[in-house]
Amino acid sequence: MPKFSYILYLLVVLLVSKVNSEIPSSENRSSITNQAVKPRSLDDCTPGKVFSLAPENYYETTKSGIFFVKFYEPNCIGCRKVENIWTDLAQSLKLKRNICFAELNCQFAKLICKDYELRYEPNLVWLENGFKVRHYDGDQNFSDLKKFVNDMNRLNDTNSSAERIHFHFKLLELVL
Known part of the structure; x- marks a missing residue:
C-alpha cells in the first residue's frame, strides 16, 4: 500500500507542476481571482478620464484588463450626485494606468444591467477580464471610493502564495 501512495503522490506532483508551467508568469496576476490580468488596449480607456461603454462594445471592451464600472441611469438623483466624484476619482488615479x-448607461443597456442583477443606481462594479470580482457597497464619497480602488489595486499587485497553495489543494482534491 505505501508504494501505491508514493506513486499517487508523484502523479499529483507531476500534475501540479504541469499546471504551474502552463500558467503564464505575469506580474499582472490578480491575487483576487488568481488569474493573469490580460493587458488592456489604451485605445479602450484613457487614464484620468471616464470611458463611456455602450451595449455594442461592453463585453468586447471589458474582456481584458481591470475596469471599475459605474452603472447608472440619467434621471437617477443618486447617479447625478456621484457623477462629479466619479470623474474626479478617475482623474486623481490616472497614474494607475492598469x-x-x-460607465454604462442602463437606460440603453437594460439586458447587461439585468445580468448583473442591479436593483438601484448607481452601481459600482469591479471587473477583471470581463468577470465581476466585487460589487462596491460602501459610501459613495470620494475618500471611500479612493480607498476601495487602492485596496483592490493593492490586492492585484500582491502575488499571494496562499492563493496558489489553495489552488494546489483544489487540484489535489480533484485527483484524489
Whole structure:
C-alpha cells in the first residue's frame, strides 16, 4: 500500500507542476481571482478620464484588463450626485494606468444591467477580464471610493502564495 501512495503522490506532483508551467508568469496576476490580468488596449480607456461603454462594445471592451464600472441611469438623483466624484476619482488615479474607470448607461443597456442583477443606481462594479470580482457597497464619497480602488489595486499587485497553495489543494482534491 505505501508504494501505491508514493506513486499517487508523484502523479499529483507531476500534475501540479504541469499546471504551474502552463500558467503564464505575469506580474499582472490578480491575487483576487488568481488569474493573469490580460493587458488592456489604451485605445479602450484613457487614464484620468471616464470611458463611456455602450451595449455594442461592453463585453468586447471589458474582456481584458481591470475596469471599475459605474452603472447608472440619467434621471437617477443618486447617479447625478456621484457623477462629479466619479470623474474626479478617475482623474486623481490616472497614474494607475492598469485601471479603467468606465460607465454604462442602463437606460440603453437594460439586458447587461439585468445580468448583473442591479436593483438601484448607481452601481459600482469591479471587473477583471470581463468577470465581476466585487460589487462596491460602501459610501459613495470620494475618500471611500479612493480607498476601495487602492485596496483592490493593492490586492492585484500582491502575488499571494496562499492563493496558489489553495489552488494546489483544489487540484489535489480533484485527483484524489
